[in-house]
Amino acid sequence: MPITEQVPLTGQAVSIAERYGDPDATLEVSNDSLAIQLAHRSVRAFTDDAVDDARVHAIVAAAQSAPTSSNLQPWSVIAVRDAGRRARLADLANHQQFIVEAPLFLVWIADLDRVRRLAARAGKPLDGADYLETTLIGIIDTSLAAQNAVVAAESLGLGTVFVGALRNRPREVAAELNLPPHTVAVFGLAVGTPDPAERAGIKPRLPQSAVLHHEQYDAEGADRDLAGYDESLSRYNRAHGLTGDWSSRVLARLANADALHGRDRLRDHLEYLGLSAR
Amino acid sequence: MPITEQVPLTGQAVSIAERYGDPDATLEVSNDSLAIQLAHRSVRAFTDDAVDDARVHAIVAAAQSAPTSSNLQPWSVIAVRDAGRRARLADLANHQQFIVEAPLFLVWIADLDRVRRLAARAGKPLDGADYLETTLIGIIDTSLAAQNAVVAAESLGLGTVFVGALRNRPREVAAELNLPPHTVAVFGLAVGTPDPAERAGIKPRLPQSAVLHHEQYDAEGADRDLAGYDESLSRYNRAHGLTGDWSSRVLARLANADALHGRDRLRDHLEYLGLSAR
Numbered sequence: 001m002p003i004t005e006q007v008p009l010t011g012q013a014v015s016i017a018e019r020y021g022d023p024d025a026t027l028e029v030s031n032d033s034l035a036i037q038l039a040h041r042s043v044r045a046f047t048d049d050a051v052d053d054a055r056v057h058a059i060v061a062a063a064q065s066a067p068t069s070s071n072l073q074p075w076s077v078i079a080v081r082d083a084g085r086r087a088r089l090a091d092l093a094n095h096q097q098f099i100v101e102a103p104l105f106l107v108w109i110a111d112l113d114r115v116r117r118l119a120a121r122a123g124k125p126l127d128g129a130d131y132l133e134t135t136l137i138g139i140i141d142t143s144l145a146a147q148n149a150v151v152a153a154e155s156l157g158l159g160t161v162f163v164g165a166l167r168n169r170p171r172e173v174a175a176e177l178n179l180p181p182h183t184v185a186v187f188g189l190a191v192g193t194p195d196p197a198e199r200a201g202i203k204p205r206l207p208q209s210a211v212l213h214h215e216q217y218d219a220e221g222a223d224r225d226l227a228g229y230d231e232s233l234s235r236y237n238r239a240h241g242l243t244g245d246w247s248s249r250v251l252a253r254l255a256n257a258d259a260l261h262g263r264d265r266l267r268d269h270l271e272y273l274g275l276s277a278r
Numbered sequence: 279m280p281i282t283e284q285v286p287l288t289g290q291a292v293s294i295a296e297r298y299g300d301p302d303a304t305l306e307v308s309n310d311s312l313a314i315q316l317a318h319r320s321v322r323a324f325t326d327d328a329v330d331d332a333r334v335h336a337i338v339a340a341a342q343s344a345p346t347s348s349n350l351q352p353w354s355v356i357a358v359r360d361a362g363r364r365a366r367l368a369d370l371a372n373h374q375q376f377i378v379e380a381p382l383f384l385v386w387i388a389d390l391d392r393v394r395r396l397a398a399r400a401g402k403p404l405d406g407a408d409y410l411e412t413t414l415i416g417i418i419d420t421s422l423a424a425q426n427a428v429v430a431a432e433s434l435g436l437g438t439v440f441v442g443a444l445r446n447r448p449r450e451v452a453a454e455l456n457l458p459p460h461t462v463a464v465f466g467l468a469v470g471t472p473d474p475a476e477r478a479g480i481k482p483r484l485p486q487s488a489v490l491h492h493e494q495y496d497a498e499g500a501d502r503d504l505a506g507y508d509e510s511l512s513r514y515n516r517a518h519g520l521t522g523d524w525s526s527r528v529l530a531r532l533a534n535a536d537a538l539h540g541r542d543r544l545r546d547h548l549e550y551l552g553l554s555a556r
Contacts, residue, residue, distance in 0.1 A: 019343060027339060028332035033311040033433035037340040037426055054306035060490050061305060062315040064483040065297060066425055069442050070531045071511075071524065073484050076500065078491040085493060109495070114488070115528055117501060122525065128532035132548075132555065133445065133541035139414060140442075140464070143421035144428075147344055148315055151429055155311035164347050164418075167411065178494040186418070205342040206351050210392070212338050213356040215363060216456035217387070222354065223395060233349075246349065247400065250393055253348045254406035263411035267556055270410075277410065277555060278545055 015039045021204030021232030036155050041202050043159025044098040046192030050081075051104040055156050059106075059191075062152035063145040074134075075142040076111040077149075078177055079104060085176065092172050093165035093188065094261060102190035107166065107173075108146045110138030112275060113182040129182075135275045142186045149189065159194035162187050168262045170269040181274035199240060204232050206246075293317045299482030299510030314433050319480050321437025322376040324470030328359075329382040333434050337384075337469075340430035341423040352412075353420040354389040355427075356455055357382060363454065370450050371443035371466065372539060380468035385444065385451075386424045388416030390553060391460040407460075413553045420464045427467065437472035440465050446540045448547040459552035477518060482510050484524075 015038040017025050027034075056079060063077065080086055081104055089107070090099035099105055112129055119126035128134060150160050166173055166188045173185045207225045230245035237243060244252075257264040267277045293316040295303050305312075334357055341355065358364055359382055367385070368377035377383055390407055397404035406412060428438050444451055444466045451463045485503045508523035515521060522530075535542040545555045 016339060019339060027336050029336045029434060031433050033314050034336060034340055034430055036311050037343050037430060040343045040345070042345060056490075057486065058305050058307045058312060060486055061294060061297060062312055064486070064489065065315050065318045067318070067320060067428065067440050069440075070527070071481060072528055072531065073489070076489050076491055076495065078493070078495060080493060082493055111489075113497070114500065115532060117497065118504075118525055119529055119532075122529060124529045125534060126529070126532050127534045128537050128542075131535065131538060131542045131544065133538055133544040134532065136417060136544065137442070139418060140421045143418045144425040147422040147425040148429070150345065150422075151426070152312055152315060155309050156307060162345050162347075164415070178496075180495060180497055183495070203349060208335065208338055208342070211342065211351070211354050211389075212334075213354055215356070215358060215360055217354065217356060217458060217461070218456075219391070219395065219458055222392065226396075247396055249348070250350055251397055251400060251402045251404070253350065254393060254397075254404050254412065256403065256405045257409065259406050260409060260411055264406075264409045266409065266411040266414070 015202060018202040019205060020207060021236060037151060039202060040150070040154065041200055042161040043194045043198065043200070044161050045195035045198035046098065046102045046159065047195050049103065049193040051158065051191055055158065056104070058156065059149045059152045063149040066144040066148040068141045068144070069137045072115065072137065072141065074111055074115065074138040075145055076109040076183070078107040078109065080107060088176055089166070089173065089188065092169045092176070093163050094168060096163060096165060098161065098190050099163060099188065102192040104191040106149065106189040106191060107177060108142050108186050108189065109179065109183050110135070110142045110186050110275070111183045112138050113180040116182050130276050130278070132277050135270065135277060138275070139186055146187070146189060153191055157193070158191055161190050163190060165261065167266060170266070171272060174273060184270060184273050184275055201236070201240060204236050293480060296480040297483060298485060299514060315429060317480060318428070318432060319478055320439040321472045321476065321478070322439050323473035323476035324376070324380045324437065325473050327381065327471040329436065329469055333436065334382070336434065337427045337430045341427040344422040344426040346419045346422070347415045350393065350415065350419065352389055352393065352416040353423055354387040354461070356385040356387065358385060366454055367444070367451065367466065370447045370454070371441050372446060374441060374443060376439065376468050377441060377466065380470040382469040384427065384467040384469060385455060386420050386464050386467065387457065387461050388413070388420045388464050388553070389461045390416050391458045394460050408554050408556070410555050413548065413555060416553070417464055424465070424467060431469055435471070436469055439468050441468060443539065445544060448544070449550060452551060462548060462551050462553055479514070479518060482514050
């Protein structure tokens with residue numbers, strides 16, 4: 001490994017305070033790797049710099065190093081650099097302009113076709129793949145791999161953002177990417193060098209008390225500090241040209257099927273693509 | 279952050295060679311954070327050392343720093359330390375002994391109940407939560423968070439292993455953890471200090487040519503090097519007291535519903551738990 005590089009790390013203490021929207025938040029342990037994770041933000045504005053093959057290989061090696069159920073490795077990733085294809089995928093994903101601007105768009109595929117091809121060549125049954133459970137293993141393992149890719153990209157100074165809107169029109173996405181049956185594009189990941197002019201920060205998350213339970217689920221304890229979080233996120237949104245608090249935005253996002261932009265038909269799409277939902 | 283610590287990093291060049299079961303494998307870029315990811319292995323034997331609260335808070339902060347769709351944060355994590363509860367969960371998860379041995383068992387919950395409670399208090403509709411898509415968002419975001427937790431734990435010198443078998447009997451797991459409706463335990467994560475006596479290595483993954491496609495999916499190119507991978511994994515398995523190559527183990531794992539240990543009924547379980555699969 002002749003070249004060794006890592007994004008310069010500054011302001012670790014700042015990250016945890018921003019992460020919880022609380023100037024007094026601290027951690028008693030830390031290290032450079034944790035600092036990269038804590039400083040995560042979605043990047044939606046990129047410079048023109050290409051993402052070279054060396055970085056792509058490192059990112060994919062990190063993705064492959066994530067755990068996978070029974071070593072099935074039921075995923076693939078398609079590196080899309082072609083500008084025309086990125087523009088067409090952007091059109092299929094609610095016209096999100098940053099897909100056109102990012103030099104690299106990684107499409108993460110839950111891939112049960114590799115094992116189907118294996119079984120076909122061997123003349124063996126693969127009835128265990130006919131259940132929602134196996135589809136979910138594909139989606140879970142794709143997600144674990146993709147998150148490792150995010151951390152790896154950030155460690156190399158790159159910025160990323162996931163694109164769940166790729167599930168709006170899965171059949172057209174499959175056609176554009178020449179996907180075989182038994183596969184589905186779970187989400188995209190735009191990757192590139194962050195544009196320093198982008199107005200964005202580390203978005204505060206729920207207090208730990210809301211997500212971390214001890215021994216058993218405690219709904220009352222989890223909800224106790226939500227009002228404070230609404231205030232904190234409201235402040236963050238105002239500072240970044242957005243409106244609303246957490247509760248109002250979440251309730252709007254899930255109010256009805258219209259807000260799903262076609263994803264209310266995902267089960268039909270999965271069955272059409274040959275991925276079982278039974 | 280008074281204490282700064284990080285697992286000592288050695289043998290980065292070794293990791294990438296082991297990762298691909300290929301002594302000539304190299305990466306042109308690397309850094310300490312990538313090295314932690316590349317060196318991942320599942321740990322199933324632990325010392326008696328406890329995982330203290332400082333580490334749990336750092337691990338959960340890293341998990342919360344992962345991306346989440348529309349900032350919904352639709353997950354919770356339950357830290358189980360009680361020995362009796364760990365033993366009962368082990369019984370529900372195919373009697374895997376390491377759940378009893380690990381000092382900490384994190385159960386990762388796709389949690390759509392927090393937003394349901396929010397909607398109920400506000401008297402607002404939440405019809406968008408009635409679709410498989412929203413259940414999948416819960417499962418995907420839980421997976422992204424949990425993978426960040428794995429990397430954070432490893433950066434702190436801890437070892438982990440995911441337990442998908444927690445989906446064998448989701449209703450009993452929900453009862454044990456007092457889960458509300460609209461939640462499901464997606465998987466467990468055993469966490470502890472690795473027992474140095476454990477006989478385990480870095481398991482070789484598929485060659486990058488099998489998972490990384492350019493512009494469009496290429497089945498022929500993806501399958502070209504599978505025979506070599508079968509040889510590589512067969513060597514690894516023999517060296518670690520296991521038998522078989524990748525193809526034979528994958529085909530056995532997915533041959534029929536029996537190998538799913540009850541997970542062929544997952545869709546019914548999800549509906550029972552109040553998570554839509556439509």
